[in-house]
Amino acid sequence: MTRPQILVGCAVAAIAVVSFTAFLFVDRSYDWALPDGVPLPSVPPDNPMSDAKVALGKRLFYDRRLSVNGAMSCANCHAQALAFTDGLPRSVGATGEMHPRGSMTLVNAAYSARLTWANHLLDTLEVQALTPVFGEQPIEMGMSGRESEMVALLSSDDYYSAAFPKAFPADRDAYSILNVVRATASFVRSIVSFDSPYDRYLRGDEDALQAGPIRGMELFFSERLECFHCHGGFNFTDSSTHADTLVQSVGFHNNGLYNIGGSGLYPPDNTGLYDLTGERRDMGRFKAPSLRNIAVTAPYMHDGSIVSLSGVIEHYERGGRLLPDGPYAGDGSRSPYRSEFVKGFDLTGQEKADLISFLESLTDESVLKDPRFADPFSH
Amino acid sequence: MSCESDVAAVSLTDLRFYIHEVRLLAADGGETAVKLQPGPLWQSEDVALLDFESGAGSCQNGTQQVNTLVRGHAGAGNYTGLRFRVGVPEHLNHADPLLADAPLAYSFMHWHWRTGYKFLRAGVATADDGFWLHLGSSRCEGTATDVKGCRSANRPEIELPSFVPDKHVVVIDLRDLVDGIDLENGIPSDCSSGPAEVECEQPFSALGIDFDSGTRDGIASVFRVGTRE
Numbered sequence: 001m002t003r004p005q006i007l008v009g010c011a012v013a014a015i016a017v018v019s020f021t022a023f024l025f026v027d028r029s030y031d032w033a034l035p036d037g038v039p040l041p042s043v044p045p046d047n048p049m050s051d052a053k054v055a056l057g058k059r060l061f062y063d064r065r066l067s068v069n070g071a072m073s074c075a076n077c078h079a080q081a082l083a084f085t086d087g088l089p090r091s092v093g094a095t096g097e098m099h100p101r102g103s104m105t106l107v108n109a110a111y112s113a114r115l116t117w118a119n120h121l122l123d124t125l126e127v128q129a130l131t132p133v134f135g136e137q138p139i140e141m142g143m144s145g146r147e148s149e150m151v152a153l154l155s156s157d158d159y160y161s162a163a164f165p166k167a168f169p170a171d172r173d174a175y176s177i178l179n180v181v182r183a184t185a186s187f188v189r190s191i192v193s194f195d196s197p198y199d200r201y202l203r204g205d206e207d208a209l210q211a212g213p214i215r216g217m218e219l220f221f222s223e224r225l226e227c228f229h230c231h232g233g234f235n236f237t238d239s240s241t242h243a244d245t246l247v248q249s250v251g252f253h254n255n256g257l258y259n260i261g262g263s264g265l266y267p268p269d270n271t272g273l274y275d276l277t278g279e280r281r282d283m284g285r286f287k288a289p290s291l292r293n294i295a296v297t298a299p300y301m302h303d304g305s306i307v308s309l310s311g312v313i314e315h316y317e318r319g320g321r322l323l324p325d326g327p328y329a330g331d332g333s334r335s336p337y338r339s340e341f342v343k344g345f346d347l348t349g350q351e352k353a354d355l356i357s358f359l360e361s362l363t364d365e366s367v368l369k370d371p372r373f374a375d376p377f378s379h
Numbered sequence: 380m381s382c383e384s385d386v387a388a389v390s391l392t393d394l395r396f397y398i399h400e401v402r403l404l405a406a407d408g409g410e411t412a413v414k415l416q417p418g419p420l421w422q423s424e425d426v427a428l429l430d431f432e433s434g435a436g437s438c439q440n441g442t443q444q445v446n447t448l449v450r451g452h453a454g455a456g457n458y459t460g461l462r463f464r465v466g467v468p469e470h471l472n473h474a475d476p477l478l479a480d481a482p483l484a485y486s487f488m489h490w491h492w493r494t495g496y497k498f499l500r501a502g503v504a505t506a507d508d509g510f511w512l513h514l515g516s517s518r519c520e521g522t523a524t525d526v527k528g529c530r531s532a533n534r535p536e537i538e539l540p541s542f543v544p545d546k547h548v549v550v551i552d553l554r555d556l557v558d559g560i561d562l563e564n565g566i567p568s569d570c571s572s573g574p575a576e577v578e579c580e581q582p583f584s585a586l587g588i589d590f591d592s593g594t595r596d597g598i599a600s601v602f603r604v605g606t607r608e
Binding site for chain 2: 114124143144145176278
């Protein structure tokens with residue numbers, strides 16, 4: 001503490017406090033290349049889409065220099081061929097630290113009302129992008145406190161020194177973390193996909209689905225199986241939003257994966273929404289992920305603890321998972337927090353095969369290969 | 380205790396925190412607000428960042444710059460006490476850190492997934508064990524674009540009744556913060572202010588906060604008055 005003293009008049013440091021804007025708007029100037037009838041994604045008004053921004057964001061997304069040791073880019077955990085997931089039960093950061101949860105698909109993240117597995121707060125890609133880059137618990141890309149190094153890299157690199165001013169022409173100084181976030185979010189937002197066999201079938205191509213997936217689709221949307229209550233809508237999740245959404249739907253559900261000791265508990269590093277709210281009723285509540293491209297995003301659940309779609313169906317068939325022994329022993333079907341829609345059902349072998357074939361029909365092969373979303377570096 | 384001390388059994392790994400609402404207390408109990416002097420790295424009119432780690436030795440991933448001084452002014456008076464609050468004021472806590480100026484512009488003090496700042500980060504290490512604390516508001520409601528407040532504010536109010544500005548300094552003693560936490564069992568532990576974290580109870584108590592409610596609950600024994608050298 002300094003001695004109280006009168007200081008000469010000095011310039012008052014203005015603190016720019018601008019809240020994220022709560023209202024999203026429709027960006028009709030950008031070509032999303034969406035089929036007719038598909039709603040446009042919402043876009044934050046302070047970060048409108050542009051081709052230049054998306055191109056810059058793609059480069060940043062694949063640039064390993066944006067990690068503390070040059071070991072990883074966003075694409076390490078979000079690989080295009082796996083619908084922007086990594087095939088691991090739980091993801092691993094640049095320094096080898098394991099994340100409690102698995103990486104989520106980025107396909108149609110633009111339509112996701114909430115981001116990540118269980119966080120009611122995260123509603124824009126711009127906010128979410130900060131956690132993998134700067135987060136410390138766990139370390140993902142490990143750039144906490146290294147903003148000036150990042151900005152120095154961007155302004156000295158040949159590609160970036162042209163791309164940033166082009167993407168942000170109104171900015172006096174375009175090289176900023178803010179613009180890294182805006183460009184990366186724009187690229188991720190551009191990864192939209194509605195060309196699976198299921199989508200083509202809905203658009204009138206009756207040959208797009210065979211009899212098996214059609215029977216599976218009927219099962220999926222039946223009250224007998226209840227799948228669609230949480231995985232419903234155009235993006236197969238009840239946490240969806242789009243430009244014309246009037247009432248935003250957000251859902252977090254306990255699907256009976258754990259019931260440690262019969263008291264409803266989840267493993268301490270993965271308690272779902274409870275981790276943020278501390279409300280017991282939020283124990284084990286996770287977002288229902290989109291089922292688009294689900295066949296290529298194994299293993300399943302927030303912690304990758306179910307390896308196959310067949311195992312997932314058996315889980316729901318039983319109405320929760322029984323772990324007979326080990327530290328997490330318990331019968332998930334008896335959890336006091338289990339969703340009312342996870343109540344179990346019986347399927348014949350044929351029905352199960354049909355349901356799996358329907359889930360496989362949600363894979364859009366084009367988004368897994370589309371050069372618009374592919375690695376621009378020759379890694 | 381410092382980052383580079385190689386004699387102590389316990390070394391510092393981190394100590395950075397924000398303070399605001401600095402007030403001097405007159406002998407008659409009256410409060411006078413100290414006007415913070417805005418500066419380029421550490422202070423705005425609203426909040427000051429103190430940084431006791433040097434990025435060297437046991438303080439990995441820190442910053443070289445340190446700041447152990449809060450600068451401000453109050454009118455002349457006979458002051459015999461000090462109050463201040465640890466943390467970032469609520470009206471600044473949920474703004475976009477990428478649009479903020481110093482000292483609210485640093486990624487290492489922001490908690491993106493909790494949509495607010497780390498008010499205080501402190502850590503100690505022994506040879507094969509350690510403890511760290513990240514203090515900030517938790518149980519927040521709304522969304523990142525529209526935070527509706529946080530049910531656990533977790534802003535410690537510090538009161539030092541025998542503080543005379545030209546005689547005393549504020550001393551931070553981390554012993555109470557880790558009192559009762561085993562630093563020799565080889566299992567590092569931490570508290571990141573989450574509602575379910577039992578490891579938070581001791582450090583919160585040492586900061587005078589009730590862990591369940593996030594409100595003031597006694598003396599913050601981590602802070603005390605020392606003699607100015």
